[in-house]
């Protein structure tokens with residue numbers, strides 16, 4: 359197995375992370391349990407900060423959609439990164455965590471008036487405007503609030519990144535952004551430049567997620583700079599900022615080959631520089647928005663094994679106490695994960711098993727055909743690389759409660775998300791009076 363971050367196998371043959379024995383964590387906090395390795399998470403932040411900010415003065419905006427909690431906001435702030443938020447809820451999390459609002463970038467393809475007001479009220483750094491409707495709405499709301507709002511326009515550069523269909527966003531047939539090719543993007547620029555309450559600072563694009571081909575970024579940067587030049591020629595506006603989105607791929611499973619962050623930075627920055635020189639444009643400030651590559655590898659999930667069903671000659675299903683509710687990625691994207699038996703790390707593989715979740719749905723599988731030591735009820739299964747898009751995409755399907763999350767560091771574990779309770783599940787449920795169960799009044803019966 360790939361022991362990532364602070365993971366080691368201790369002398370009991372248990373997996374340890376952040377100096378904490380995962381078997382003990384499971385006993386103490388219960389399962390399923392999300393575990394976030396603080397040192398690993400911070401190191402990932404630092405790799406980006408070093409490669410982009412220290413080296414080239416570019417800004418790194420952590421994509422909160424991959425994993426956002428109050429504690430995560432605090433770490434991101436301490437590491438000097440900015441924050442990309444995509445909803446009022448993510449923005450509210452940043453506000454409540456006292457995240458510096460000037461480093462918040464607000465995305466979304468259908469921001470509501472209420473979300474826009476919240477963003478303006480709190481002076482977020484930039485609003486990334488996705489479409490012409492939003493541009494008009496923003497200008498109107500800003501006027502009502504007597505504010506001027508700094509924006510980037512999100513463009514669709516028409517670059518196909520090689521990744522799963524659902525997580526491709528830069529190609530033309532996408533719900534996101536103004537299309538460059540059909541003139542929509544230029545129309546957006548003209549409108550924005552005319553507007554009183556909107557200050558256009560530059561452009562944004564995001565070409566997809568879980569990307570291993572760094573050339574895709576170079577290609578996107580070229581398309582964007584060509585557009586920057588066209589805008590200068592047609593309107594005289596020189597874009598000062600270029601946000602090239604996130605998407606760097608991480609290791610989940612055999613065959614995944616993450617690319618070094620330094621190389622990513624080099625390609626992005628050098629391409630923008632070359633293009634700026636080619637068109638005789640000022641070098642814009644570059645931003646990037648990594649999410650998964652920061653949070654993903656730093657998280658693991660612990661489960662306890664329950665029922666085991668063997669169909670001789672067909673398959674062995676090992677069911678755990680989690681499900682597509684805590685990690686919908688295998689069901690949604692056919693995502694592949696590795697898994698290990700946390701309490702049998704030194705035991706040799708003996709059997710091929712598939713890991714089933716506990717939802718009433720055949721598609722609720724967490725991993726297929728893994729070669730593991732003999733698995734028994736009560737064992738602790740660990741799924742690595744689950745820091746991104748698991749908790750943030752979790753649901754209460756089947757009325758399962760969401761797991762807790764602990765932050766581990768130097769042998770200490772601290773709860774950063776409480777485990778949901780049954781009472782939490784009913785928090786928003788109401789019974790109209792007419793449906794209330796009538797309690798029989800014994801006295802009146804007599």
Ligand code: LLP
Pocket residue numbers: 421423424442465525527563564566567568603604605606647648649650651687691746747
């Ligand atoms: N910036 C923008 C505008 C984005 O749309 C995204 C991801 C990111 C940055 C961060 O991308 P990352 O570095 O995390 O790949 N739920 C899917 C991934 C959806 C990504 C959506 N946008 C999954 O679990 O694979």
